[in-house]
């Protein structure tokens with residue numbers, strides 16, 4: 128069934144088709160339609176779930192953790208300040224190995240108040256132990272939401288689906304909505320390996336001394352390492368059943384490209400358009416879209432970017448005092464490549480707080496990159512008034 | 514009540530083990546032991562950071578024979594709401610979900626989550642064992658610390674300036690079905706209240722005064738006597754409140770003992786002048802009278 132729906136409703140549909148059992152959420156622009164739609168689905172019986180309308184995002188995540196620890200499939204959605212408020216519990220969810228799925232609508236953080244898209248909210252949660260999957264279209268949002276549960280429950284890690292404020296959250300696109308039976312076959316009910324169970328009592332999350340804490344963190348790290356392969360397998364199965372696949376990293380017209388753009392989120396769609404135009408003019412420009420940010424797809428990026436002469440990484444985010452976060456990660460991933468294949472990495476900070484990243488901006492980035500044999504600086508700000 | 518009669522009325526089965534890590538003379542493990550006797554094995558415990566995070570034992574041990582989820586300091590009521598929701602989805606309406614939190618996790622940092630859960634009338638039993646300070650981190654004041662008390666952040670030269678927060682009144686304003694106060698000095702009273710709470714659906718709140726020898730600075734063996742005195746001198750009235758509006762005293766008799774001996778046997782009050790003790794007494798009397806008016810209005 129095809130429906131024209133906004134990105135936020137694609138999230139709701141995904142959670143519904145995944146048969147989330149406990150949903151706990153708190154409203155924040157631009158996430159509100161996700162939870163409004165889900166509460167209607169619960170109210171009219173289309174979704175059999177308990178919906179906890181808690182008093183904060185911190186409690187929303189705590190409730191998801193309690194539900195997940197008791198064996199339920201738990202879901203929430205948030206954005207920006209809500210995600211920041213959850214921070215402590217994001218660590219708790221990952222450290223507790225709870226396969227919670229959450230959608231985060233990328234929004235800038237205040238002050239000043241800004242409700243528009245910016246990836247700094249989710250990227251600030253980089254080190255919490257959550258898998259992070261960025262989306263480009265509403266179809267990808269819906270598909271990723273359902274796949275996220277399968278992935279989370281396979282590796283016992285929480286998964287964050289990330290989508291741009293307004294460009295996806297509030298923009299309607301045609302989305303193919305899979306049949307419930309087909310989704311059920313892909314994603315059976317959760318079978319928790321460990322849970323709070325009065326017939327088999329255990330304590331979870333107790334004090335752990337220095338003699339065992341590191342081993343537990345190593346297990347978390349190993350689960351993250353496994354996630355790359357598991358995600359590929361989950362996607363292959365999704366493709367077999369539903370005919371669509373995205374890839375942790377996607378190469379677009381990247382063959383023999385001398386300059387590769389690296390993008391994430393909706394900037395990717397604009398970049399595809401610009402790359403097509405450049406290719407028409409026989410310019411060797413291509414694109415690599417990063418969907419998976421954690422675990423970072425290091426090998427995949429080395430394989431795709433290694434050999435290009437130049438790489439231009441676009442960051443709609445900022446780590447003040449350092450720069451764009453994707454470019455920093457990309458530089459670190461490629462540092463070990465032999466010098467002959469290691470591209471020069473040009474970082475560009477663009478589109479903060481929802482500023483439009485137009486084809487003109489991307490053209491400027493391409494031209495500036497090609498004009499400079501070595502990067503001008505680590506991060507060049509484009510589309511910013513002096 | 515004689516010792517024999519009390520022993521007869523306390524169930525013999527144990528859901529707490531020896532070897533826990535509380536200080537000698539701590540009331541908190543005794544309170545847990547009694548509460549679990551009344552609740553039985555079909556109980557899941559949610560425990561925010563507190564002394565009890567230590568008392569419960571480090572991984573992979575547990576001093577409880579029921580499932581236990583350790584959670585972040587301010588999230589007891591929210592985490593328990595999630596546990597309850599999952600059990601509901603599994604069709605399990607019988608398992609009791611109990612939060613076991615200190616006064617800091619209840620009166621202060623966890624109050625927002627508790628208020629949210631109480632307002633939603635989540636089907637959980639929330640027990641606050643109240644040792645009147647942040648003991649786990651070394652006796653810093655909380656909003657449960659009584660006026661005049663020494664703590665490590667309210668030195669004797671500048672002791673606690675504000676009166677103890679009336680958490681019971683705060684919860685009563687949420688109109689939850691059941692609230693009770695109890696101490697380890699009255700084990701049968703405590704057991705009866707827990708049994709009553711267990712049978713009720715919705716948010717139930719149990720406030721247990723929990724003397725702490727190192728934090729209050731008194732000898733280990735005086736715990737039960739101090740808990741008894743706190744009730745007898747009206748510092749900690751034993752109460753039940755139904756639906757936030759029907760208040761009831763639950764003491765066997767209402768003779769009052771003087772406040773002085775209760776304060777004088779605790780090092781945390783050693784610096785109090787007669788004037789400060791008079792202020793303490795007037796706090797206690799004012800609250801008692803206020804409760805009497807609630808009780809009278811309920812009759």
Ligand SMILES: Cc1ncc(C[n+]2csc(CCOP(=O)(O)OP(=O)(O)O)c2C)c(N)n1
Pocket residue numbers: 562563564565585586587614615616617618619644646647648649650655
């Ligand atoms: C967010 C956060 N802040 C601070 C702490 C440190 N902390 C752990 S337990 C505790 C005090 C607990 O006090 P209370 O709830 O009264 O329990 P008690 O230790 O007195 O039994 C504090 C401050 C923490 N764990 N989490």
Ligand code: SF4
Pocket residue numbers: 534535536537538539540541564568644648649724725726727728
């Ligand atoms: S510090 Fe006080 S409350 Fe904590 S374990 Fe020791 S006696 Fe008990």
Ligand SMILES: [Mg+2]
Pocket residue numbers: 615616617642643644645646647648655
């Ligand atoms: Mg305390």
